[in-house]
Amino acid sequence: MIAHMRKSDYKEQTVQEHLEAVSDIAKEFGKKVNVQSMAELAGYLHDMGKNTKAFSTYIENAVKKLGAPSVKIDHSSAGAKYLYERYYIDSPEKLSESISNMVIEMVGMVILSHHSGLQNFLQTDGSQSDFFKRVCREDLPHYEEVCTTFLNVQGNQEKVEELYQASLKEMKSFLLQYQQLSKQWQGKSHISRYVYYSILMKYIFSCLIDADRTDSRRFDEDDHSDLYPSNQLFFKESYDHLIDQLQEWVAGPEASHPINELRAVMSEQCDRLAEEPSSIYQLSIPTGGGKTFASLRYALKHAHLQAKDRIIYVVPYTTILEQNADAVRKIIKNKDMVLEHHANVIDDAESDDELDFYQKPSLKQMQLARDNWDHPIIFTTMVQFLDTFYGKGTRKARRLHNLTNAIVIFDEVQSVPIKHIPLFNSAVNFLHYFGKSSIILCTATQPSLTATAYPLLMDVDAEMVRDLPDVVKAFQRVSIKSKVKTQGWNANEICDFALDELENKQSLLIILNTKKAVLNVYHELKESSGYSVYHLSTSMCPQHRKDILQEVKKKLKSGDEKVICVSTQLIEAGVDISFECVIRSLAGLDSIAQAAGRCNRNGEYANGFVYIIRAHDEELSKLPEIALGQKVTEQDVLTRSELAEDLLSPAAIQTYFDFYLTKAAREIRMIDFKLNIPLIELIDQSKKYFEAVPQGSPRTSVRSMYKTLESRFEVIEAPTTGILVPYHAEGRDLIADLNEEIRDYDQLNLLLKKAQLYSVNVYSHTLRQLVKEDLIFPLHTEGVYALKDGGYHKEFGLSLTGEGELSQSIF
Template sequence: MNEKALAHIRRHDGKKQTLKDHLLSVCRLTGAFARKIGLPLSGELAGISHDFGKYAETFQLYLLSANGVIDPDSDEYIDPVSQKGKIDHSTAGAKYVWKRLEREKYPLYAQLMFLSVCSHHSGLIDCLLPDGRNGFGNRLNKKEENTHLAECESKVDFAIKDWLDSISEENILKEWYRKCQNIRRTEKKFLAQEENPATVFAQYENTVFFKKGLLLRCFFSCLLDADRIDSACFEDEQYAALRKRLGNPDWPKLAGRLETALSAFSKENMIGRLRRDIADACYARSRSPRGIYTLTVPTGGGKTLSSLRFAIHHVMEHQLERIVYIIPYTSIIEQNAKVVRDILEKDEEPGTIVLEHHSNIEPVRETWQGKLLSSNWETPVVFTTMVQFLETLFGSGTASARRMHNLANAVLVFDEIQTLPIRCVHLFCHALNFLVEECGSSAVLCTATQPLLGNVPNPAKGQLRLADDPELMPDLAELFRQLQRVRFVDHTPSPMNLEQVGDLALSEQREKGNCLVIVNTKSWATGLYRYCSGKNAQNVFHLSTSMCAAHRTAILEKVRSLLAKKEPVLLVSTQLIECGVDISFQSVIRLAAGLDSILQAAGRCNRNMESGYGTVHIVRVVDGLENIRRLDDIREGRNVFLRVMDEYRERLQNGMGDLSDPDIIERYFSYYFHQRQDRMAYPCDLSGKKDSLLNLLGSNRNNVGSQENGMLCQSFATAAKQFAAIEAETQGILVPYGEGKDIIAQLCSLPSSDMAAQSRKRQLLKKAQRYSVNLYPDALQKLGNAVRRMEETGILYLLESHYDSETGVTAEATGKMDFLHY
C-alpha cells in the first residue's frame, strides 16, 4: 500500500494533493453528476478508478521531476518535456473496471465503462479504426509494462481498496442494462409505427447504436467534469470558493424578478399588448410534461422573455437544474444575455446566475467568474451558440465534451432554430430526442419560420419527436395576422441588375426616409454601396463580414442614431443583419434567398409598428450577375423560394394571405428539406470513401471491421475530427481597424520567451477577436503581400493600406501608409 502517492502538485506554492484524496473526490462528484442519467454507482466506480495508473512508480517519478522535486542529475529523474503525454495513466483504471465488470453475456456494459476511463485525457477513442482495425481491442490488450495495472493494484491506498471491495458489480451492470434496454425499447416502439418496419430496420439499429454512443458521451462527460473540477479546485482556491457560493438557485426568487419585469410591458400600444399575450401563453403551458415544444412567433414578438417565462416555471414544475439558451449568432447572444442578466442578476454576484459563453466575449466584459464557469456551464442560466452546443455533442477532445451532462435535466431553448446547419439535421434530431427521452430535459424551438424538424425526409434517419400539442401559441394564424407590419412587393418575375437595385434603393430612401438593402454576397454589398454613394445620397453605409466586429458595431450605432433622429439613411448589408439585430427601417429590399431569410429581413422593417405598414421588396438578380456557387444554402433556398412564389403568386396578389403565413412556410421547408435530404446525415470523405457521421457514430456498417456481442463499433475519434459545426474553409486575420492597429503592433513586438509577455499575449488575442475577419483562400491569395504572418505565433494580420474605413478588407490598396512597426 502507498499512502503517499500523489495526484497533483500545485504550481504556485508546491502544495501536494494525494492520489487518495483526488480519487475519492472525483468518485463522489462523478456519482452525483451521473445520478441524473441513472448511473450513479457506475459514476462512482469510474471516478475512483480513472487515475489508477498514477500509482505506478514511473508516473510518480515523472510528476516529481516535472515539479522540480527530483534533481535533474538524479538517477530517478524523468525528463518531463520529452515524456509529456507519453506515460499512460488511464489504461490501468480502464482495464481494472473491465476485469471487474466483464461478463460473457453482457460485454457491452464493461466496454462502456472501459471507454469512459481510458479516454478521459484524449476524448473518446475509436472502437473501430477507419481501416477496420479494432481500436478498442488494441487498447484493452495493451501490455502490462505499458499500463502497470498489477503494480498499481499492489500499491493502492487502503481507503481506495476498501471502497473497491465494497462495490457490487451486479448493481453497476443493472444500471447500464436498464439504460440500454430503455433506448432499445423506445426505438422499438417507433419502429413498430412504421408502415413497413423491415425496410427501415437497419436504420433502427443505427439509431440504437447512435444513442448508446450518446449515453456513453454523456457519462464520459460526468467523469471529465468531475476530474477537471477537483483538479481546478485544488489548483485555484478562488474557484473552489465560487462553486460553494453557487449552491442551488432560488428559482422562485428569479421567477419573481422576471414577473416584475414583464409587468412593465406597455399595454398602451398594440405591440406591447401582443408581447404580453405571448408571454401569458408561454406561462400557461409551463406546466406541460417534459418534451420538445415549438414557439412560433413573428420577429419582434418578444420571444426571449416569453420563452424565459416558460423555462423558469417549467424548471420549477419539474425540478430541473438550469436553462440553456442556444443561439446562432454572437450578436444575438450579447443582446439577449444582457436583457436577461439585467433582470435576473439584480443584487447578485456577477456571472453567478447568467453565463454568457461564446468566442467574442471582450476581456472588459468577461468576469473571472464567467471565465471559470464557462468551461462546464454549471450556472442556472447559460447563453451559448449553436456551434458550442454541437461541439459539446460531437466535437473532438475533452474541453467541450465535459459540458454535455449539464444539458441533462434542463430546459434547452433554441433561438432562430431555422439556422441549424442542414448537414447536422439528423445528428441534431437524434441528440435532442436523446436529451429529452433519456436525460429528462425539455426543449423549446423558437423562430418566426419554424422548420419541419418533426417531419423530415427519411424520418428513420432521425427526426424530432415533438410533444403532444407542441406549439405553445394557441392560434398561430391570428397571431401572425395581428403582427403583420409590412407589405411585400414581388419583383422576381422581372430580374434586375445592380444599377436597377441601386436606383430602387435610392428611390425608397427619398420616398420613405430610410432604406435597408440586404444582399447575398460581399461583392454585391461593396458594389451596391459604391453605386449608391456615387449618386450623392445622404448617409449611405456598408455592412458585411469584410469588416471586423468592432467596425460593424460602430456602423450600426451610427445608423441607429441617425434613424432615431429621423435623418435619411441607406444601409447596404449582407445577411448578417437579418437575425437578432434590433433595428427598424421603413423600407427593406431583399435579394431573393430562402423564405426564412426573407422573413427575417422583413423583421427589420417597421419592427415596432412605427407606421401603418412598411414595405419589403423582393428582388431577383439577373442570372449570372450574382456569384453564389459556393453558398449552397443560399442558392438552394433561393431556388425553393422561387418555386413556392410561382405556386402562391396569384393567391398573394389577390390579397389572400401573406408570405409569413404558416402554411406557406411549411410548404417552403417541405420542398427545401426534400431538396437537401442527401446532406442531412453529415456526409464526409474518409480517404476517398464516402461515409457520414450518422453512420460513423451509429452502427458503422461501412467499416470492414466488426465487434462481437452487440458491443460498440463506432469510430468516435474519427467522427469528431471530421465534425465542424461551421462548414468553412476560411482563415482569420487581424485587421488594423481602430484599436486593432495597436493590438497588431503589440503582438508583433512582444518577446516570445518572457512569461509575462505570454500572459499579455493571451489577453491581446482575446481582445483581438473583435478585430479579426475570416477570409476564403482565394480572397487571401488576392491580398498577396498585404497579409503578413507573425513569426512567433503564425497569426496573420493585414496591412493598413488594405483595410478600407467604409467597406473593410479590400484587395485594392486604399492609399494609406503602412506602419513600419508592424
C-alpha cells in the same frame, strides 16, 4: 504515488486522493442522467495508471524542471484494462452478460480516452478496435506495479465491485427507458438504441473530463469553494425583475398598441406553460413578436419551479449573441450571471498532455480560460452546441453534462445545417428524454424536423402560441412583392431602384447573399446617393457592427435624414431594427420572412414594403443551402398564387420546408464525401464497418466510431480562424496587451472574452492571402493572431488590399 504537484509550493496530491475526488465530482455530474455509478467508476479508475514510481518521477521532474523524460507514460489504459480483465465476457450468451459488457465497454472507453478524445470500437480499415487494442495490450509498461499499488489500498477492490454492480442496474434502467421511448414513438423510423448508447457514453465522458479538470484546477489553485451552488434563488429574483419590467411596459404609453398587446398575450401563454412538466416546445412567434422576452419568461419561471440548473440560449450567429445577452442582462438586472461563449480567438487545437501544462503555463492558462458552461445563463452558438456533442477532442465535450437538467432555447432553429439535422435531432432527443432538459425551438419559420430521418421526437401539439395562423395575420405589417427577373439585377440597377423608393420614404434596408455583392452596392450608393449609407457584413468585427447598428438606430429614431443600410443576412437574425422599406435578394422563404421582420417592425407606418429581387453578381456555388433556398422559393412557392399572396402564412412556410427538405435530400450531399455514409451512421449501428470485422475477431456491443466522426465533423464546412483587428483604440490596446506575457489567469480570461468583440473570422483562403500580403502577425499569447492597420477599413472592415483606413472614431 504522485498524481499532481503544485508548482507554487511543490505540494503533492496523491493518486488515491485524486481518484477519490474525481470520482465524487463525476458521481454528482452523472446523477442528472441516472448514471452516477458509471461516472463514479470512470473517475475512480481513470488515473489508476499513475500508480508507479516512474510517473511520480515524471511529474516531479516536469514541475521542478529537472529534465523530465521525453517519453510519455501511458497512464490512461490501465484502468480500462483492469476492468476488462476482471469483468469482460468474451462470448456473452445472456442479456445480463451483454449488459455487463456494455458497461465495461462504455466506462473503459471513457477511461482510456480521457486525454485523447473518444476512440473507435470499429475501424474504417478493418483493423483491430481501438478498445481491444488498448485493453488487450500485453506489454503495457508498469501494469503489474499499477495493479499491485492500487489493490494494496484498503477498500479499492471492494469499491470497484460495488460500483460495477450499481452500474449494471443503471445500464438496465437506461435500456428500459429506451424501450419505453421506442414504444411511445412506435412507427417512427431510426429511433436507434445505438445512437443513444453512443451519446450516453459521450455524456459519461463529459462527466469524467469535467471532474478531472475541475479537481486538477482546484488543487492547483488551492480552491475550496462550494462546487455545487444552487441557482434557484437567482432564477426567482430574475423572474421577479422580469415581471416588474412587464408592469412598467403595461403602464407605459405604448402598451395599448395592437402589436404590444399581442406580444403580451403570447408572453402570458409562455408563462402558463412554465408550470407544466419539461417538454420539447415550438415557439413560433412571428418576427418582432418578442420571443426573447417570452422565452426568458418561460425559462426563469420553469427553472425555478422545476429546479433546473441553468438556461442556455443557442443562436445561429455571433452577430446576435451580444445583443440578446445584453437584453437579458438588463431585464434580470445582473451582468455577472450571463455568460457569452462564441468566438474562436484562440486556436481550438487539443493538448491535454500534462507535461505541456507544466512546461507551458500560458497554454494551461488559455485552456482554463475556456468555460465549461457552469453558469446560470449562457449564450452560445449552434457551432458550439453541436461541437459539444460531436467535435474533436476533450475540451468541448467537457460542457455536455451541463446541458442536462437545463432549459435549452434554440433561437432561429431553422438555421441548423441541413447535413447535420440527424445529429442535431438526436442530441436534442437525448437532452430531453434522458437528460431531463426542457427544449424550446424558437423561430418565425419552423422547419419540419419531425419528418426527417432520425426525427425530432416532438408532439404534434407542441406549439406554445395558440391560434398561430390568426396571430400571424394579426402581426402582418408589410406587403411583399416579387420583382425577380431571370437575368438578375446588377449593382447599378439595385442602386437606382433603391433611390427611387427613397423618393417618398425615409429609410431602406438592402439585404444580399454575399459580402462581395453587398460591398459593390454599398460603393455604388456611397458615390451616387448623397444620403447616409452604411455597410454591415462579417468582414467587420462585432464591436464595429454594434457601433454601426447603434448609429443607424439613432438616425432612424430621429428621422432627420434618409438612411440606407446594405447588409448581408447577418441583420436578419435577432437584430431589433426597423426600416420603412426592405429590398431582399432572393433566398429561402425563411430568410425572406426574417428580412420582413426588419421592416415596419413595430407598426410605425401604415404599411411596410418588402421587395424580392435576384442580385446578379452573387456567386452561390459554395453556398448550396442558400442556392437551394432560392430555387425552392422561386419554383415551389412564388409560382403558387394562393401562397404567393401571403408568403408569411404558416401554410406557405410549411410548403417551403416540405419541398426544401425533400430536394435537399437529393441535391445537397448529405453523406460524408470520404466515407460515403451519413456521419450519424458512425454513432449508430456502423453497419458497414461492423460487417467488415474479420470472422472470429471479437466484436463489441457498442459500435460507435467517435474518433472517425469527430475527425470528419464540421458544423461549418469551411472552418474559420479568429483574427484580432485594430478597430478603434480598444482593439489596438487589446492587441498590445495580448502581445505581452500574461501570468494572471483572471486578466487573461478577461482579455480573451473582450477580444471576441474585436475579432473577424476568416476562411483559410483569406488567411493565406493575409499572410501573402503581410497583413497578419502572431501575438505573444500563443495561438492568437492580429491584423495590421492596413488590413482593416473604418467603413467595411477587412481589407485584403492593405489599403484600409482607420480613424479614432468612425462617426
